[in-house]
Amino acid sequence: MKLLLLLLAFFAFSAARAQSAAPATVAPAVLDPAKPVQVVEASCGQCRLGLPGKSCDLAVRFGGHAYFVDGTTIDSHGDAHxxxxxxxxxxxxxxxxxVVNNRFVASYFRLLPEPTAVK
Known part of the structure; x- marks a missing residue:
């Protein structure tokens, strides 16, 4: 009986951890033609855009302001490093x-290819 309870507790703990480690919601790659599209600068808010924090988080800059992004993550677009x-x-x-509460809430996010060098 104790073994059964121990196994049940283990599986419940494992399921809870797996759920909390689920990836963040990624902004859909489907463009909504009814909404305007902006081309923005995208980078790590802390490493490149001067935003405060201690970890690497996706941010965008437009209109002279940088905002952390909700709706997609820094790791959803390749290796940040x-x-x-x-x-x-x-x-x-x-x-x-x-922009909601000084954060950019993305409903669409598509990283543009880097320009190729002219030889």
Missing amino acids: AKDGFCQAVRRAEVQGQ
């Missing part, structure tokens, strides 16, 4: 969404 990653470079992205 790669040579072209958000912690190493400021990239361009097409976005739809709005």
Whole structure:
């Protein structure tokens, strides 16, 4: 009986951890033609855009202001610490969404390809 209770507790704990480790919601890649699209600078808010914090978090900059992003994450768009990653470079992205409580809530986020060098 004790073994059964122990196993049940273990599985309940494992399920709770798996649920809390689920990836954050990623903004859909479907453009809403009824909403305006902005091309913004996207990067790590702390490493590249001067926002406060102690971890690497996705941010966008437009209109002279930088905002942390809700609706997608820094790791949803590749390795943030790669040579072209958000912690190493400021990239361009097409976005739809709005600023709410000084954060950009993305309903659409598409990282644009980097320009190729002319040889």
